Amino acid sequence: MIPGKAEKPVLAALVGQPNAGKTSLFNVLTGKSAKTVNYPGSTVEYSTGNILTKYLQNHTLLDSPGIISLNPGSPDEKVAVDILYNHPKFGSPDFLIVVVDASQLQRHLLLVKQLQMCGFRIIIALSMLDTLIKKNLDIDTNTLSSELDCPVVRVDSRTGKGVPQLIDIIKNLSLQNDNLLKPATALGDLTHAQLIGIYNEIERVTSLVINPADDVEPGHPNLARANSQLILLGVQRANNYNECKKLDANSLRIDKYMLHPFWGLISFMFIMALIFSSIFWLAIPAMNIIDELFGFLASESVLLIGKNIWGNFISDGIISGVGSVMVFVPQIFILFFILGLLEDSGYLARGAMLIDKPLSKIGLNGKSFVPMLSGFACAIPAIMATRTIPNRKERFLTIFIIPLMSCSARLPVYALLIAYLIPKESFWLGGIVLLAIYVSSIVFSVIIASIVNRFSNSVFKTEDNSSFILELPTYKMPKIKNVISNTLNSSYIYLKKAGLTILAFSVILWILTYFPNTEPSVPAGNYSTEQIEEMVAHQRLQTSYAADLGHYIQPIMLPLGLDWRVGVALISAFAAREVFVSSLALIFKVTADDATLQQSILLSMREAKIESTGQLLFTPATIIGLIIFFVFALQCMSTLAVSRQETGSWRVPVIQLIVYSGIAYILAFLAVNILRSFGIN
């Protein structure tokens, strides 16, 4: 370090092809300071972090989605490329750290060459050298560095080897005060001939730098070295270069089964079945525990604070609200965790390849597969993940059907409705009903996708080249630690994003059901305290703002066999479908004294009657109607907002809202009335 000269804070960006090992290096360099916004299946947003202070001060590092070239092929690549020129928040990076997979040197050097042609200042971080060394080959980094005229560092994110050297180079660059070249945007799009020319040059460079493994360490003569001196240099080099291109034998062997016309399909089905059964076996028990916990907290807080407005607010407004956010964390966590494992192992790309042909028949793409799977956790990250789909029409169609995937917010609703339908003793039957709901949501999404695809030109007003080009990465054991930390991150981001909205809505809903008549008078008489409390609660709700609102929509609820109270719950479910459950609890003034929240809601539901007719409100027919309604209805404002953001206009979300609400209402109406005509009530 030059004395007296201070490092100036720099902005560096990590760039690289997909699967190059960017994110691992990012994690090593930034440690816990990283703010990642990754969703499994794709790094769809930028992550930023400060380089660990044990290395350097005040230096910011950006991580980015993988790009193949500077000519973006899909929206996520476009984000990554645009930000290299100018990040909306941080400005343009001072230099780029290009992560290059040493075992795929040729294909990864294309990006390096292109970045240099555009005038970017770069450092090459060579990753995955261990894979190359296993083939008894190594890279002569000095020659590579002089051939490419940029610093080259060997890094191993697992052991941290090479990181200090990388930091030294960053330090040196940050000391240079020279004015940076403004990178030229126009060079991003190369002609066919230029691309071939670059590859010819890359082939020349790689033939110079790939050597037998022992060759790079001087002073260790061995047989390989002696042999290489005997054989004509050119021939030997060509051999090294061919050795380097050998495929991973394990991956080929596994793919013999995973991509086999029969066994491939069987293993695909098996993996999907595993994912969905994990929801039943793992998520539901976890949900029940959370439900019980918050039921307990709500009743304890009332005892603690007293049965007044504050006690009511804390238990019904805040604690139930937080509980309704927390209750779907298990499904989100489990799904993201499994998706993370599949992605890290290399299977997701195979899954996408297997399903590309069938999906392309209904206007989708193999790359719709991962976003659709994420849709079973939450539609919001799923819609964001469609950025990896290059074709606009296919991307829009994927966005269109994602709300049909049975997201985690629906699970508590189904759990409640199924519990009402089916006695607790035969819980296995409940599992089958739930499975049927999941399967039918997939079947209907296929049907709706193929219908919308017919009219896609008028719905989406866009058409371009349909394409499926995807690298099948080498199979490897997933790094559990990385997967867990990514999963925690995704769940946390999700909670932050959706959780606050849901909480705010529960509070608003509480206000609507509590005011304006906060202390209603009840007729005097010989009543027990409990009866008086119930009458007060009942009277308060009857005269609340929510009741006024509910009476407006009563006419559209009656054909479904439902009344204004369910209508209010359905409206409030627009915050998130899950809020339906806590709204029912609020509206039916469930007193969570001893039992879990669900049990006490069920109890009140069984007694509820439609006021005008005196009929039972919840019958098997109306419950089935409600389930059907929830399968289709797009009751989630956040989904509409993300759909608007990702498609660039209100057109798609508005069509989604109309189509899905329409189907939901009509099918629920038909179901209720057909069931009734068969005498099921």
Place this chain on the structure above:
Amino acid sequence: MKTAANLNFGEKVVISEIDFTHPSSKRILEIGFTPGQEIELVNRSLFHDPLAFSIRGSIIALRKNEAASIIVS
């Protein structure tokens, strides 16, 4: 004219040219399929589409329709 789309399983061939008129041709070049490179059909998906090729030490899956723009000898 033989293309990568009609290779047999495990068949190794050398790319002679790329059909520049195909809309995906630039991405196909970028991903490493350039004239002179040896490719091998290493896997096929259900219904034999997409196809997976070995190219420059990686396995790349392409749709049959895109593989047809890779002319081989």
